Amino acid sequence: MSAVPERRERLLKVMGVTPWRLRLGEASSGSAAQPANDGPALAGDRVPCVVILPAGASGRELDLLGRALRAFGPATARAARLEVGERGLGDVPASAAYLVFGEAQARALGHDLPAAVMSAAHIVLVDTPAAIVADPAAKRRLWNGLRTLGRALRGA
Template sequence: MSLVLPRRERLLRAMGVTPWRLRVTGTQTIDAPSAPANDAAGGRVPCVVILPSGCSERELDLVGRALRAFGPATGRAARLEVGDAGLGQVPVASAYLAFGEAQARALGHELPAAVQSAAQIVLVDAPSQVLTSAAAKRRLWNALRALGRASARA
């Protein structure tokens, strides 16, 4: 008696792949968490990234990949662009990552002194420099490692 398998299953078996199937007896509902998305340190978000306005797609892709490489806290960090009117409303965070001196100055203008003294503010090169310079990439990597160590301690 020959078994007639669908094409997909035959191909998977030919490649040596064992297909797994999820066995579900019923539907499960997951309640939404009662705690807010901010961490416990006074309603702060873990990290905020300050970028210059008008970054190219390559620059934004490079920054996004670098941030995702250091885990969910930096990968999901809020990203703000400095425009002509400044930053606008800046969330209170445990750490700020400013790409370029102009962005760090804009952040300094918007944040109260108490928030600045409590937060870790890291200045790295502008995304255009990170894209073209190996030294700037090294400095970005070291800054992200420092942020990761600080967030692990907290």
């Protein structure tokens, strides 16, 4: 049971979300909310973009990726960011486009994403964040991947 709140806090941290708590009044029960991926994915339920990252990326790597994503506008800057842990991704939101950092993360996405959602989505595979920080050619591939993702998001 304790792994669920830890995972939620880790995912919120990766997405750059600061959780706020209501000080006065009754707190609403979280059990009434349903996960986004419970039912079949409809076109109206999709988020514009999801970024899939490897677990344990350094602050420098995340800073570089955040700046690159912000450079391509609000759709990529506000994209949900998920880390691939030991047990995979878990619940992946349905999206029009996925930006995947590394082949291991692409395999995890393919394992956890329903086939119908995957066939309708545009998936862009780029190098791992560690390679992007170290290699100028990987930075060019990231930039080209972001351009491809931007075209896919504009067309969607």
